[in-house]
Amino acid sequence: MTMYAALLRGINVSGHRRVPMAELRTLLTELGHGDVRTHLQSGNAVFSNPSDDEDALATGLERAIEERFGFPVPCLVRNASYLAAVAEACPFPAAELEGRQLHITYFGQPVDAARFAGIDPAAHLPEEFRLGDRALYLHTPDGLGRSRLADALSRPSLLKDVVATSRNWNTVRALVEMTAQAPAAQHGADA
Template sequence: MRGVALLRGINVGGSARVPMAELRELFEGLGLTDVATYVQSGNVVFTAASLDAAKLAGALEKEIAAAFKVRSSVLVRTGRELAAIGSRHPFEADEPTPAKLHVVFLRGAPSKERAAALDPDRSPGDRFALRGRELYVHYPNGQGRSKLTVDYIEKALGTVGTARNWNTVQKLRAMVTEVDR
């Protein structure tokens, strides 16, 4: 079964350095195969005999901390989940620039009360749509200028998250289906 692991906060601004070649070796050491990384921000595609996403994420967090002395939350999605997530962004029709579209992958689906805590007026112009364990975001002025940050989203929703732009989501979607062809 194909899967993808998304590491939060590695290789950002010169801190939490994790070399991708060594990260691939770590995954292979856990019995995962067809391991491939995409860019330096902690995107790992793999094949597993079976996939318990929560259990694997916990094991990866421990192994990464031990091997690299880095604390990184790891979120795992199956290939099928990623294919569905990447099939359509709710704001795609309105935005011709994929880099302004993001998906915040969440560890768990927030409660209705937590979801209501996201302030739609926090960052004028930005829009978002919560779909289960993913928050789709449109940053028309760019993510760097937004007040709708991942830290804010995590606090409001009460769960860990990590963001990827739409280009990255599409590349990972293609990668998880490559081996299955």
């Protein structure tokens, strides 16, 4: 069995596109996934499954969510080793930063630097970003809420045809820890 994290995009924001986590856990269990747990209310779930096809798992979850809740929700599914590798490859000093100062945007496919060529890094200092493996690392010293760089990076024209969803460093670490646990060892309550 492989441990996975499902990253749902754009749910439970200001009371819109509501997906209660208890119902998400039930739905994942009904889809045949094991060891299902959720983290926070922002669309993070972990589960085990024998499949090695992340895209098929994401498509199945998207279809089930739309059938159950009546609206589409883009989902990314990533295995434990990918999540750990992306966290380990962080180019910023994560141990020295607060969770609100560091974010990872996960992409549904590889993206290249040319997509972001129109963003002048010097114009946004001390904020910075770097690309990784289907991920973008964003350092925002004053937090995401005031970040002009985050606004620039999230323009629809830059993310056209790409599923993208962001998590702060605290959530990134929590998902790495949750998916690193062996399926049989998972009996705890939701975080």
